Amino acid sequence: MTLSLHHEFSTPDRVVVHVGGRLDAMTFGELDEAMLALLPRLGDGGTVVVDLAGLEYVSSAGLRSFARIRKSMRARNGHTLLLNPQPQVRKVFDIVKAVPVNEVFTSTQELDAYLDRMQRQITEGDNDDA
Template sequence: MSLQIRIEPAARGTRRVLLEGRLDTHTYEDLDEALAPLINPRLHLLVLELSGLEYISSAGIRSILKARKALVEHGGKVLVVNPRPHIQHVLDMVKAVPLNDIFASTAEADAYLDALQRRVREGDAGGDAP
């Protein structure tokens, strides 16, 4: 099985990337190539939707870590949404993504993003920035 990657249009410094199939030794380069042009200082949040991911290997995890490291360097963040239980277990074991950046559902991640946007807007209006 291969890896299908769908990148949704940008929205307020956020990109959503949906993955289906296998993220492994044979497909991680496809993800690296797809993410490379997205990762820049204007990208604040990369949301990886993993509900369609069947399998992840250490090469796939390195790909996620590489994206996370690149975003963190300029204050960005990677969120993981809807990982299947066996994928979540692997991510938990290797601590590829902090546990508070993994969401069980898109609705849960959207609520987090809405709260984050509210804090940013309030910070722009003279309140405390996040």
């Protein structure tokens, strides 16, 4: 299976990137190239949500792609959040500790609850990370 990608800007400062198929040494360049085009469209402090519901396999090359996205977003005071990983993909993240656990969400509802909590903390003056 090959890699499938599509994206949607849910708001001007938030893009959701849907990744499906296999992210490995043969396909990681497609993701890297797509993100090079997308990330500059987000303002500083923006958020990239990577929906992994369709991702069946990730290799170390794929993990490097996620690390590049995170590094790029952090440099711009932004965030990278991973959503809906398949059990086998989540296991890879767990094994290599490639992504902080608080950046991986099992559903859109869990992600939205997290984002709501973060925003309430800022508006209510409590800046502790959840």
